[in-house]
Amino acid sequence: MKIYPPESLASGCRHPGGQPLVEALIVLLVGVAFAFGANWLSPRGLKLARNYFPAESNRLVTPAKNIGVPFGPAGTNQALPSSAALLASRLTEQGLQLLDGRQANQLFQDPGFKTGAIVFVDARDEIRYHEGHIPGAYEFDPYYPEKYFTNVLPACQTARRIVVYCNGGDCDDSESAALTLKDVGIPISRLFIYGGGITDWTTNGLPVEAGARNSGSLHGPNQ
């Protein structure tokens, strides 16, 4: 029997092209372990088993196909339905109702808003919320719901109408937020999506509140 010197035992790794390949595999294995570990330790880490896009299965148009499509009056492709029509159709499939800017403003002016019968929920992230939100709106980032349930749930449980909004346009975080609220027991008949979102709200010159909820730091035409 031939005895091989120890140096030649890893002959498979000694092919000039093989060495980086084996090294890359080691980097891959260790790197993947590092990556999942870092995600687990990170306070902003993703939860792997969570469905962050609950509306996904009912989507009529996926974001990828929607990117860059010039919807609306300025659009060039008239065969495509408007984004508002697509959104309304998608929300109907999910049992949610769409509000336009006029309706959202009516609810905002309604006396029920002062008593808590009507609640606004901002489904954007913390930074955008603090930059400016509809006055009195609750902060509820649907990607980190546990952080906000304590404040939002009691308000939603007693409200008759809950208006959820995000940036507007392609943003579907309001849908995600509404479906998350539905999953924790808020009746879907009370959930409304303000499709135009904060973009439409500010475009219409309505007031926004900066900082925390009820901070009193209002900006708008009448403030």
Added chain:
Amino acid sequence: MKPNPPSLNRAAELFTLMARWLLGAVFLYLGLNKALHPVEFLKLIRQYELVQSSLMLNSLAAALPWFEVFCGLLLLAGVAVRGTALMLMAMLAPFTVLVFRRALAIHSIQAIPFCLVKFDCGCGNGEVFVCRKLMENFLLIMLSAWMLAGRGRKVCLRHALLPFGRRR
């Protein structure tokens, strides 16, 4: 064959060192940008429709940024340089194709010149003009290829993990 003069070798070594640090710093920066905003990255990569399962999508969005950070650190420290360079090429090449395809789709829908197509490709530096992004990626691939060729071992903690290819 006549060997290279020492000054040329030194210049090549210095270039390689700078290239390795540049590549490492770029991946560290881009990786951290994504890792600190994982939800934004998750939304962006969802648009590529790479996977259908939410578990796969979440795993990709959770792991990819930190994996880039890991590769960046390896390159900065000079550990497993060739293997890391190969991994970077294996990530960069298909991703560049995806960016190109998506840019083509936007170009055809919006009917604007290809190089005026601007979008957030999920690369970690926000909205960019596609031609610039493709050029950057090409440069990064070339630098990775240079590292993969085994050039330069200066200031490396451990250039090769495996014994083969070490200078004696």
